Amino acid sequence: MQTTQFFDQKLLNKYNISGPRYTSYPTALEFHDQFNDSDLKTAIKVSPNRELSLYVHIPFCHSLCYYCGCNKVITRHRDKADTYLAFLAKEITSRAEFFTDYTVKQLHWGGGTPSFLTHKQITKLVALLKQSFNFAEHVEMSIEIDPREIELGLAQHLFDLGFNRLSLGVQDIDLKVQQTINRVQSTEFIGDFIAQAKTVGFKSINVDLIYGLPHQNTETFSKTLAKVHQWDVERISLFSYAHIPSRFAAQRKLRDEWLPSVEEKFALMKLAIETLCGYGYEFIGMDHFAKPDDELAIAQKNGTLHRNFQGYTTKGCCDLLGLGVSSISAIGNSYSQNIKDLKNYYQAIDDHQHAVEKGLTLTQDDIIRGEVIRELMCNLYVNKQAINDKFSDLKEFNFDDYFSDDLPSLKTFQNDELLTNNNEAIIVKQSARLLIRNICMSFDAYMKKKVNQQRFSRVI
Numbered sequence: 001m002q003t004t005q006f007f008d009q010k011l012l013n014k015y016n017i018s019g020p021r022y023t024s025y026p027t028a029l030e031f032h033d034q035f036n037d038s039d040l041k042t043a044i045k046v047s048p049n050r051e052l053s054l055y056v057h058i059p060f061c062h063s064l065c066y067y068c069g070c071n072k073v074i075t076r077h078r079d080k081a082d083t084y085l086a087f088l089a090k091e092i093t094s095r096a097e098f099f100t101d102y103t104v105k106q107l108h109w110g111g112g113t114p115s116f117l118t119h120k121q122i123t124k125l126v127a128l129l130k131q132s133f134n135f136a137e138h139v140e141m142s143i144e145i146d147p148r149e150i151e152l153g154l155a156q157h158l159f160d161l162g163f164n165r166l167s168l169g170v171q172d173i174d175l176k177v178q179q180t181i182n183r184v185q186s187t188e189f190i191g192d193f194i195a196q197a198k199t200v201g202f203k204s205i206n207v208d209l210i211y212g213l214p215h216q217n218t219e220t221f222s223k224t225l226a227k228v229h230q231w232d233v234e235r236i237s238l239f240s241y242a243h244i245p246s247r248f249a250a251q252r253k254l255r256d257e258w259l260p261s262v263e264e265k266f267a268l269m270k271l272a273i274e275t276l277c278g279y280g281y282e283f284i285g286m287d288h289f290a291k292p293d294d295e296l297a298i299a300q301k302n303g304t305l306h307r308n309f310q311g312y313t314t315k316g317c318c319d320l321l322g323l324g325v326s327s328i329s330a331i332g333n334s335y336s337q338n339i340k341d342l343k344n345y346y347q348a349i350d351d352h353q354h355a356v357e358k359g360l361t362l363t364q365d366d367i368i369r370g371e372v373i374r375e376l377m378c379n380l381y382v383n384k385q386a387i388n389d390k391f392s393d394l395k396e397f398n399f400d401d402y403f404s405d406d407l408p409s410l411k412t413f414q415n416d417e418l419l420t421n422n423n424e425a426i427i428v429k430q431s432a433r434l435l436i437r438n439i440c441m442s443f444d445a446y447m448k449k450k451v452n453q454q455r456f457s458r459v460i
């Protein structure tokens with residue numbers, strides 16, 4: 001893949017403003033508390049989908065990484081997880097009865113740190129999920145792993161339970177960076193764990209990396225990239241560190257002067273993209289890399305890539321049911337989110353066997369705009385006729401007419417030769433791949449309100 005086309009520093013600087021990551025449209029900031037559990041049940045009933053993706057949130061972590069913006073609970077007491085799992089079990093059991101005619105195609109455990117759980121706890125939770133829902137024979141089961149505080153034997157244990165994908169949080173292997181972010185971990189152990197996972201049968205391993213962390217520089221980060229290459233993993237997620245200390249208290253421990261400047265951060269991003277593409281990975285969407293024979297790379301080539309709350313995925317036809325504190329669901333024409341605070345989550349499960357706190361039912365306009373934004377985020381391309389066909393049951397729907405107020409805001413990108421907009425399609429050039437969030441904002445009716453803009457991270 002030609003990578004020079006991605007980096008025009010002048011244009012990247014020009015468009016480096018705050019913007020949503022569009023894991024959904026509308027974004028979670030639009031969820032409101034008038035949406036309740038009966039709205040969710042209606043959405044399940046009327047949803048045309050009968051395939052399900054399950055997301056299970058395990059909120060505990062052994063220690064606090066200072067860059068973290070996730071919903072988590074820091075504790076060293078593993079017995080806290082027993083209490084959590086007892087409430088989670090109640091939620092799973094009561095939810096499952098509404099999904100008896102669904103087939104689970106995908107299960108993902110995120111956090112926090114799912115690998116905080118003991119082998120026994122993991123076994124019990126997998127058994128309960130399999131007992132409560134109908135799992136497809138070839139189900140994709142993935143789990144996020146914190147490579148600290150685990151043993152090599154975890155790989156075999158997970159594989160025996162049916163997990164077939166692992167994702168490891170690595171971020172950066174440099175000791176000074178790790179010490180500053182309070183996440184010191186053994187590079188040697190990570191290598192051994194990956195090797196062990198491959199030996200027991202895992203065919204898909206992902207590694208998370210972050211650029212823009214304190215004290216990172218291109219020299220040290222190139223060592224991290226070389227190490228990842230040596231591990232020979234199938235996928236890499238490359239995230240930009242979003243420094244928003246007003247929102248995430250732990251980030252106040254990371255002083256501004258330790259952070260790379262905008263130019264240095266740009267150089268780190270450029271280095272990572274060039275290096276990973278040079279190693280033979282395909283650049284997926286705006287922040288993922290996959291080997292050319294990986295499902296994600298194939299889906300991108302075929303134009304069938306999708307995006308949900310976990311990022312890019314190949315399973316676009318599934319409803320998504322989130323289980324556990326703070327988890328998000330996307331069912332039919334609805335989005336909803338569970339309570340974020342652990343004590344309140346427990347109370348809600350005790351009172352009602354569910355913990356839905358907020359959400360929204362998509363309007364027709366949300367659905368149309370969501371479709372366009374998803375096409376742009378996944379395929380860098382919108383076929384106007386395909387959108388017209390999709391919404392042909394709406395009287396005289398026509399793409400250019402419907403978006404007549406929005407399309408003029410693409411002009412700036414057209415003038416900078418970042419996209420073309422003709423009668424048939426909007427075609428985003430590779431040089432605008434890193435700016436795709438900005439282009440999507442042109443179709444975001446909520447962005448026009450502007451008020452939420454400061455809550456989003458910068459594009460780079």
Ligand code: SF4
Binds near residue numbers: 069169
């Ligand atoms: S980065 Fe991961 S392990 Fe660290 S505090 Fe956040 S959720 Fe926990």
